[in-house]
Amino acid sequence: MTTGNREDYLINILRLTDSKGGVVRTSELAAFMDVAPASVTEMVRALSEAGLVDYQKYKGVSLTDAGREYAMNIRRKHHIVERFLTDVLDVDHDEAHEEACRIEHSMSDNTANKFCRIIGTRQDHDCATCGDPCNRDEDCPTLETVEPGTKARISHLRGDSASNVKKLLSMGFVPGREVSVVSRIGNGPCVLSLGESTIAIDSELASAVYLDCDAGTAQ
């Protein structure tokens, strides 16, 4: 039995249990996945041994915490690939779904994160239910947190004050542009190089500029 196969089961259990309060019968799962009930029982046993699902004979299958986390990660990759294919490559939705079902198993977390960033910060319904949405603010470093010398792309802007965001935009702090931190004066302003300008902004503004997640954070 391949990992891909196991992961397919996990993600489908997740799909069914999400909307049905946690437990799904093996017969339902078999019908949903269009496989023989016997194979389902066999796989569920294996998954249960691996500690990924709880299986009670007459009640059905539910995900353990570990299984849930595993499944969510796969679903996240599925969604990222799907979105990448539809949004960026303009692939038809059904086709994208099929492709995503295959790619989701072989993609590393790291690559998934990078794909995610290309898609940008636009969140849709799936992102809202995602356990680990891409570009979550707290995951990304900001101009305030990175070390001087860091060079990174701006991923998005977010701040309490709309006028601050506007000010930043007008000075050229827009997602996608590359910025590097030249120096920082104490806890105060930092001097940045953006395009061909050198700009100083203070820490409040700097904290509204989020950078790509792989930019170094301050220790």
Place this chain on the structure above:
Amino acid sequence: MPSGRDIQVALIGQPNVGKSSLFTRLTGVGVISSNYPGTTVEFEEATVLRGGGRLHVHDLPGTYSLSTNSADEDVVIDMLLDSENDAVVLVADAMNLESGLALCIEVMELGIPVVVALNRIDVAVRHRQMDIDGLSRELGVPVIPVSAKTGQGIEELLDCLVEGGPRVSGYRPDYDDHIIEYAGMVEGMLRDTRVDPSGLSIKLLEGAGRFAELITPEERERVEALREEFLRIHGDSIDIHIAKDRFAAASGIVDRCVTKTARKRTRAEVISDYTITPSTGIPILALVILGILAVIIYGGSWISGLVEEAYGLIVGDILLDFGESLGGDFWPAVMSGLNESFIGILTLVIPYIMVFYIILGILEDTGYLPRVVVLLDSLMHRFGLHGGGFIPLIVGLGCNVPAVLATRSLSSRRERLIACCMIVLAVPCSAQIAIIFGATGAEAGIQYALLIMGVLLVIGMAAGLLLNRKLPSEPSSLAMEIPDLTVPQAKNVLFKMWSRTKDFFSIAVPLLIVGGVVIELLIAYNLLDPIVQPLSFITEGLLGLPAVAIVALLMGIIRKEMAYAILLVLLGGATLTPDQFVVFGAVMAIYMPCLATLAVMGREIGWKDTAVVALSSIVVAILVGTAFNYGLRLF
């Protein structure tokens, strides 16, 4: 182009791209230009006659974009929307084309005829290859490389303007489908508009306040609903997406039309790093301040001696002899009074005021000031200002009037109020500096001049701290572009010095003559005492000055440097004691802004606050003067 026509054009560009310098080149009318963002806060207009037509050129404050809802931007937008305006000269910095083009695209979207002036081409040719034709083709408007420094391209630009060269461009950035969809919805509901409807839709979606005033409240509400909907669905506000696409468009054009030649780090960049890194920057700042003080103190007194000698050689006893020749008691008194005060004022203005303006001009043109802004940002935050507040304070050392205007670069009213208060109370203008160093310093000892400066510093900080605590807090944040360091051009520095001091010769000297005659008249008819006596409890009682000093102080409200000159007339040959000079210098430095400052301040921050600030300056001045008076007696 039909001859005899009037053409209105506006210079629009980002801060510090060289609009003011270009304006001077185009029109021959000198306006002040400096190497930091925010020099121009008031707009200038001048007319050029050319090819039988009249070209009216407007210099506007610099703006990064047209959608942040700042006061400066409103001025620019109003000009753009003004139906009288025929075209826009979009001034872009050839060394920083990307952000210049982003603004250019914003203006072009409004359907306004544009010509791009690609400034600083003198520097750019050394560092990059630019495909000017390609740029012009992509943008769909003429692009003319110019240099406000060397004068290159100015004639072509003028020709282009009078010949109706500016074009309305059809260029639009490649907006994301979602944006197009929303813009379409907005456009669909707009009825006849004065601006290009698709451009206007984008501006409305960006939440640009000035543009929202062009539509009805109902339409505004619907646009707001669309903005909110976009935010809900996409998780980001639409302004961000629009700006992103616009910059992407600009950067695409730059990629296709500009090839940068690799270059080494210049010496200026290395020095720049030292000035901006705290461990080296703070010592450098301290050295700069000490250097300036040394030039004022030693340079000032040396030149002062020269001026006095020159006055003796050139004018000599002419005034005195003239007075004698008129006979009687009155005219000789007038003439000797004037003689004294001319010497007094010339030895202040030429050595101290003019020298100070040269120093200020150099500071402004090197591009050093924005670096100080960065270093002092944290300190200025304690006074409720951000580092940018430092620039008006420095400008105030020259003259408080432009300093009050320069506070426009601070965004909130609160910051402007604090800055104005600090300027009026604690920033001595060049005339006051001249009195502190040239009168008090020369007569009572330089340590007293420095003591007064120290007291002013304390007063300024106290005022800042107090106001920051008192006024309801509002966040303020620094965002300032740091220009490259450059070597100032002597011509510009001297031009600025002259245009900032020429008033003295055209206004102060006549004023001094009239004032001198009036005072002698009052003395001759015994009217002076009744005027000065009622306030003698302050002058004589608290401050320990002669009662007549009140007249000098009042004259000082008209023009600060007059106070000292008039004092010399009043004293008629007598002089103050060193202690009195200290008190006089301190009171002069603090009390009451001059009329011109009051007038701009009233206009800029409102009359009520201006009155409060002015009155408190009088109170503080009297308190400090009294403290000096009694303090000095103790020692």
